[in-house]
Amino acid sequence: MSNMKRAMDVYLNGLRNQHAVETQAIGTIQNELPRMEGYPDLHAKMKADHERSVTQAARLDDLLEKHGSKKSILKEAVTGAVATVAGFTHAGAGDEVLKNVLAAIGFKAYEISSYKVLLALADAAGASDDTSVLEQSMREEQDMGDWLGSNLPNLVHAYLEQKPV
Template sequence: MTITAIDTIRPLFVTGLRNAHALENEALSIMNRQIERLENYPDMLARLREHRQETEIQQERLERILEQLGEDHSSFKDAAASVMGSMAALGHAVAGDEVLKNTFADVAFESYEIASYTSLITMAKAGGFNAAVPLLEETLREEMAMAAWLGENVPNVTERYIALEDSGGRGKR
């Protein structure tokens, strides 16, 4: 690889890592709000709690990669993403079908994360940042597992929502 290509890839990779760290910060804000409000969906609550722990570890992985590159995450991006996550979660809180809207949004968010980590892995390989690849691949597997779980559970959440609504209008959360 030429020096020019490396000079191009490194800043792109660092920016992508910082963006991913902020994205995980946003994910934590969203999950924390959802966890606070879930009352009638124990399977979803348990899986969100588990994924929250995974997300915290994912942030640590990103910090480790950035540190290896002599860089740091962006506190500004993290703060902005956290606010955006809180606002997104609050937007669904007023909806009568909050749990459904959250589930749909979570599926979309996981897809976004999958694309982000796939891109970061591509950049890491292209830039020769080989130590980052296994860490990013581990996170990608976790995001893919969460996306699969959410996708598989849309029918279960929907059925539970219908049943709770039918028995007194408690399906919202």
Template sequence: MVVLSPEAVRSIFVDGLRNAHALENQALSIMNRQLDRLEKYPEVAQRLRSHVDETNGQIGRLEQILESLNESHSAMKDLGASFMGNMAALGHTVAGDEILKNSFANFAFENYEIAAYKSLIEIAQRGGFQNAIPLLEASLKEEQAMAAWMDQNLSAVTDRYLQLSIAGADASH
């Protein structure tokens, strides 16, 4: 195992926290854009609204950790990630199966966030940032719960999409 200086670990940790902050802003952009269009999938809309609240809490926890390190989030990273989130969500609006594409992308995105939090927890443990660990673990649990919900509900969303499509309705959102 390579031994890193405390300064190097701190720098990596801060960069990871800033990246996670930007990632959560991207998630908000994606979810809010989807919520604007979800008409025929109220259970998905309800869960996304709940996860928007969780995501705002995750952003707050990341800011709390950064502040404890006398650091702040990166406005440029946040802006870029939010823009990319909006573009990704817009890209699916032209698809006839928008709800399915969004469901696949959301599931993948949640698992990406899970990996990011697991990595941050590992860095926090290695760097001795013990106060950050419970905050990161709380966010990890929320992301895992959201990914599990999406996994458990993909079949129902797909079934609803099929039913609406077969009936000749616009099933895309």
């Protein structure tokens, strides 16, 4: 198998994995949104991130289709890893929102790195036409991660102002 063919196989697998990651994100955010209603800025950002994740998943589907590959075969290893990251969102008592935000920041870091890997693989597979759409998704993850990180102090203050449950 040539190096480029091998790179294409790994790349297509990576696209499927990332589709599973985005699908997981969509579900996680959906579960968390009701608990974020007391935090209007966070709620609005997470709602936008939910919609963006749907778009990102569709982009990955489009790329898979373009390369003649079936979409979204869930990879247990990846969903397992993601479930671990998401896992401590359910462990909380009253400070669930803060835990959810910390988990979301970790999740974004994972996604940024995943897109970085996909960009390198696209290059190696001779699919450099794909890089602009992958870069766009990566930038979106970066923006959301930055927003969450820089708003942590505000969220802590907002949390402290909420009535104890």
